Every structure is written in C-alpha cells, then in structure tokens.
C-alpha cells in the first residue's frame with residue numbers, strides 16, 4: 001500500500017492474500033519493515049481486530065536489533081477470522097529528542113537551541129491534546145519547562161524523563177500515519193495445533209474364533225479398544241473409511257487384483273449396493289452404533305476422526321446415478337485411479353469438472369451428514385488428486401456453519417501441493433517425516449516446520465497403513481522408540497498407526513514400504529494385552545511421551561524450535577519454548593537404535609532465555625534424574641535404557657519470552 005511512510009515485508013503475509021494460521025491461545029508473532037526518507041524517527045503499530053468486532057486493538061511494535069524492523073505478538077482468545085494491519089508513522093517527538101540529545105552532546109547552548117526548544121514545547125502541547133487530564137498536565141509542564149528561563153539541563157529534564165516516555169509509549173504523537181494492507185489469520189480451536197492421533201481399523205477389533213480365524217469387528221468391539229487408546233494418552237481416534245466396500249474389482253490380500261470370496265476388501269474402495277459415502281458398512285453396525293461409539297470415545301476424552309476419501313468403487317451408487325461425475329473413456333469404460341506409481345484398480349477417480357455444482361453440493365451434504373453424527377475431524381485422503389479450488393470452497397463452506405471442524409490433508413507428494421492445500425484452508429497436513437531419518441535431515445525438516453508455521457501445521461505420523469519405512473523394517477524396537485520420541489516432540493501433533501506399539505515391521509517384499517499381510521486388505525486382530533504383559537510393547541513409552549507432552553506447553557508449540565550443536569551425528573538436540581508460560585524443554589535423542597552414543601552438547605543458552613554463563617538445573621522427564629548443566633555438557637544415551645533425554649529447563653524469564661518468539665519465528 002502506498003503512503004507517506006513506507007511499510008514493507010510484513011510477515012506473516014500468505015500468498016494470494018490468504019489467511020495465516022493460529023489457534024486460540026497461541027502467541028502469534030508479526031514482523032514488519034517501516035522506513036522513511038532522511039533521519040526522522042519512525043515507529044510501527046500493530047492494529048488487530050477480533051472476528052465480529054468493530055474495535056481495533058493497537059499494539060506498539062518493538063524495534064528489532066535490525067534497523068527499520070519492528071515486531072509484536074498478539075494472542076487470539078477466540079476462533080474465527082482475525083485481521084491485522086500495520087500502521088507506520090513518523091514519530092516527531094523521538095526525532096526531536098534525538099536531534100536535541102546530539103546537539104547537547106556537542107555542547108550547544110540554550111541560544112543555539114532556541115528553535116529546538118520552542119519546537120519541542122509545541123510538540124508536547126500537541127501530544128497533550130490526546131491524553132487523560134493527569135497526563136495532560138505532565139505534558140504541559142514539559143512544554144512549560146522547555147520555554148522557561150532555567151538552565152538548559154533543567155529545561156529539558158521533564159521532556160527527557162521516564163514518566164513522559166511512559167505516557168508517550170501508551171499514547172504516542174503520530175504523524176503521517178500510513179495504513180498497511182490488511183492480513184487475515186484464521187484462528188482455530190487448539191486441537192488443530194496440538195494432539196496425539198491413533199489410527200485403527202474398527203473391523204480388526206473382533207478378535208478370533210476358536211479356530212483362530214479373525215472375526216469381523218463392529219463399533220461395539222471397537223468401543224472396547226478405546227480405553228487402551230485413551231490410557232496411552234491419545235486425543236484422536238482416526239478411523240479409515242467405515243462405508244460399504246465395493247464388490248466389483250475388490251482387491252484381495254496383499255493387494256491381489258482378484259479377491260477370494262471371504263476377502264474383506266480395501267475400505268478406501270467406497271460404495272456398493274449397500275450405499276456410498278453417507279452409509280456405514282453393514283457389519284460394523286448402524287448409525288446408532290456409530291454415534292454410540294463417538295459418544296463412548298468422547299467420554300474417554302477422545303475425538304473421532306473420519307476418513308474423507310472422494311473416490312468410488314465401480315458399484316458405488318454415484319456411478320449409476322451420476323455418470324457425469326466420472327470420466328468415461330472412448331471405449332465406454334471408466335479408468336481406475338492412480339497415484340503413480342501406485343495403482344488403485346478397485347476405485348474410480350471423480351471428475352470435478354463436468355458438474356461442479358451437483359458434485360460440490362453432494363460432497364458438502366456428505367460432510368455435513370457426518371458432522372451431524374458428531375464427527376468434527378476429517379482426514380482427507382489424497383486431496384492433491386482433486387482440484388485446489390474445490391477444497392478451498394468446501395472448507396470455507398463448512399467453516400461458516402461449523403468453525404470447529406478440522407481437516408487433515410494427506411498430501412505429501414510435492415511441497416507445492418502440501419503447502420498449497422494448507423494455504424487453501426486445511427488445518428493440518430501430513431509431512432515427509434517418515435522419510436527424514438539422518439540428523440541433518442531431521443534438523444532441516446524441523447526448521448522447515450517452524451518456518452512454515454503460519455501456513456501449514458504438521459501431523460507427524462510415525463507410520464501409516466501405506467508407509468512402513470525401511471528404518472522400521474530393519475532397525476528393531478529401538479527405532480520404534482526413536483521415531484516415537486522424534487514425532488512426539490518435534491511437532492505438537494503426532495500419530496501412530498495401530499501395530500506400531502507391537503513393533504510390526506515386516507514388509508510385503510524387499511524394497512517395499514507396504515506391510516506384509518496389510519490390514520488394508522484383511523482383518524488384523526492384535527494381541528496388545530499379551531504383548532504388554534510380556535514386556536514386548538511400546539505402550540509404556542508412548543504413554544510416557546504423551547504425559548510429557550501434556551505436562552509441557554513448550555511441546556505444544558510449533559513456532560519455537562531451536563537446534564543445538566552436538567559433536568556426534570548420532571545425537572540430535574533441540575529445544576522448544578512456550579512464550580506464554582515460559583515453559584522450556586530440551587530433547588536429546590540417540591538416533592542409533594543399536595547402541596549407546598555419547599557426545600558433548602553445546603547449549604545455545606540465549607536461545608532458551610539464559611545468559612552464556614548460567615548453569616541451568618535440568619530435570620529429565622524420562623529418567624527422573626536432575627543434572628546441573630552449563631554451556632557445554634556431556635551426554636550419553638543407551639537405547640537399552642532410554643532413547644532420549646526430555647529435559648525440563650528452567651522457565652524462560654518473562655522479559656525475553658516475546659523476543660524469543662520473534663527470533664525463533666523470523667530467523
């Protein structure tokens with residue numbers, strides 16, 4: 001925006017004028033550049049408006065140590081679309097003061113300063129017009145002193161005093177006020193930022209019959225799984241699609257192209273003669289059973305997330321009723337879906353261009369149907385294979401009526417799509433975490449997450465039904481513990497797919513990331529209790545991680561990560577802080593699952609709010625031990641005992657919290 005004062009590089013500023021992201025209670029840092037010609041002083045104000053309010057809250061921005069750069073934070077207290085803009089202005093009293101100080105410093109006399117003193121008096125008189133009566137008198141007194149016959153130091157003393165500075169900080173005299181462009185921040189509920197997800201297939205919860213054959217589960221049997229999931233500290237129970245599964249082209253075990261008669265098929269092959277996206281697989285139960293499941297989950301503090309997979313089995317009702325929603329090939333057939341190199345022969349992709357009005361309305365109806373049954377979180381399958389403008393429209397429509405609905409995007413094929421979809425409204429995104437294993441990759445990844453915090457919120461799954469990373473295939477239980485602690489502490493939202501706690505690691509074939517006997521195509525009842533009793537379960541570690549995450553607001557933050565140097569590439573160290581409470585945590589992870597690693601960690605103490613010479617006492621939330629640390633510290637981690645230190649640090653002092661929030665965000 002052009003104006004008398006230049007305002008540049010305001011951040012966050014999302015491409016296309018779209019909204020930045022924040023959640024209720026999250027500290028939201030804003031930075032800008034404000035400058036003008038010559039030597040006169042400028043300043044910046046952040047003007048913030050809450051949703052539905054006509055009132056502007058003005059926050060004086062703090063000058064950065066870089067010239068012309070200003071910072072401020074605000075903390076939204078309710079969800080909705082907040083707006084903010086920068087006001088850049090000329091600060092005539094600061095300019096006057098700087099000039100007079102410089103002249104006094106070189107010994108100029110009252111006579112030399114006659115014009116300056118009169119100009120100052122006029123400025124204080126102007127400033128007095130805008131302040132309450134008591135402060136009015138102070139400013140008038142400063143003006144009177146400047147015009148008096150006293151000695152020069154006495155004349156300028158009130159104008160230079162701290163009391164006047166305080167008054168002017170609260171009510172500055174602003175000239176040439178220039179308003180910058182308006183920016184929006186979409187504020188969501190806290191679950192959009194912080195939470196622990198557990199993915200499981202309800203159909204696998206039916207146990208086994210006397211002959212050891214799996215029995216198809218129901219919502220009633222799935223409900224029995226919920227206490228175990230809740231007791232591990234998870235917040236969200238995510239279910240793959242629960243709809244009728246296609247019978248035409250159904251896939252068999254291990255992705256076989258032909259199914260055997262008793263094969264259950266992939267739940268992502270949605271739709272059959274029993275119904276489509278608004279129907280429930282008849283063996284799982286009825287709508288009433290589903291809502292009972294959602295209620296039971298809620299009583300345990302769990303939210304249910306549902307898959308939204310916009311694709312159809314050939315026998316989905318839409319295929320017959322709306323052939324225009326699909327692409328018919330010259331030979332009259334419909335091509336199956338692909339996500340190269342993956343082939344999904346049991347589903348048809350949807351064509352979003354033939355009848356957008358009809359299709360869009362139907363998808364919105366489906367989403368609202370599930371919202372009506374208590375679902376407030378949708379994990380969206382393959383959103384990058386559907387048009388971006390469709391998602392932007394759908395999410396905006398849903399937000400109008402249900403602002404508490406959260407959409408997780410499963411798009412991580414290319415950064416443009418991952419971040420592009422996030423900008424268009426997705427609350428959370430899958431990431432490349434599963435493929436980031438080396439220390440340098442993790443550090444780069446962690447920095448990227450923080451740098452992108454205004455436009456995308458990550459959900460770090462350790463594994464998914466599609467991704468059994470080779471490190472999990474060959475790294476033994478130690479790798480599972482390492483991947484869990486990294487996911488649980490690098491980002492505020494993390495998740496596991498069922499079976500992770502049992503160290504399931506067999507791939508269908510060498511070089512593949514697909515599980516052997518994948519649950520995508522068959523029932524997989526699991527002996528959780530037996531494994532736990534034998535001490536062969538990761539449940540205790542997962543439980544402890546979630547407890548620590550809940551106890552430490554620092555681990556619930558996305559923006560405030562900082563990596564510290566360790567002289568061993570098998571050890572990684574990073575700290576997180578919470579700018580509100582000052583809570584601070586340092587995580588040190590041994591990336592070698594097979595043996596102990598040791599090294600020296602050099603703490604960047606100012607980055608955690610301390611002086612270089614401080615000796616913080618740190619408490620290990622994993623071992624319960626306390627250490628007296630300094631700038632350089634010896635660490636040794638043996639995966640036989642613990643994969644990581646999760647160290648509670650002394651709280652960040654109040655006076656540097658906001659500054660650290662800017663520094664960690666805009667590095």
Ligand SMILES: O=P(O)(O)O[C@H]1O[C@H](CO)[C@@H](O[C@H]2O[C@H](CO)[C@@H](O)[C@H](O)[C@H]2O)[C@H](O)[C@H]1O
Nearest residue numbers: 266268269339343344345346347381382466520
């Ligand atoms: O393509 P992605 O790797 O993002 O995977 C997601 O979408 C897939 C298609 O919906 C889904 O694939 C599974 O379901 C398909 C349809 O039934 C089936 O053909 C595939 O073999 C099966 O893997 C995948 O699970 C989901 O995460």
